[in-house]
Amino acid sequence: GESVGLHLPTLSVQEGDNSIINCAYSNSASDYFIWYKQESGKGPQFIIDIRSNMDKRQGQRVTVLLNKTVKHLSLQIAATQPGDSAVYFCAELTYGGATNKLIFGTGTLLAVQP
């Protein structure tokens, strides 16, 4: 199958270090922001989301930060493991009436060095 991740921004980290993946979004009217992990040859998997009226949300080993002033979203992964190696996408979810639109960003390739 196709290999996704070519020509993507790449973040290379050592196993055990913390990772920070950044994303700039465009629509200030988005209601939710979501981070997905995509491993080679698979569909995106949900990691964590955050409502637009929040600025921080924590999950297991992951934290999402939202800065609406500069339209910036980040994903922090604590104690990065080799299994975290994948492409990470941020996505904006906007709804209103009969519309639910999920729009993806370009993605970042996270490479974890053992």
Add this chain to the structure above:
Amino acid sequence: NAGVTQTPKFQVLKTGQSMTLQCAQDMNHEYMSWYRQDPGMGLRLIHYSVGAGITDQGEVPNGYNVSRSTTEDFPLRLLSAAPSQTSVYFCASSYTHLTGVISGNTIYFGEGSWLTVV
């Protein structure tokens, strides 16, 4: 519970041929959508549906048709395949709350369909 199932997994088409990518979900989700993913890029929304009988266009709808005759199925039709439609296609579905909105943690993606148009 199979989740979101896409067929075929791989397909090679000649320019001008038509075909249908199938998507089925067994979670009784109202919301379904199709995305394409090109190398080094994020997923781009082609078409989506908020329920049976209702479809709408996404970011890149040209060259594709959809229909939603049942809650379970959301096929994507390529009318006359072009090399520019060579891509990986993903189907997604989601539970819709009573308010009519979907939330991030209820969106499920299929495994993808790799399409090459020569």
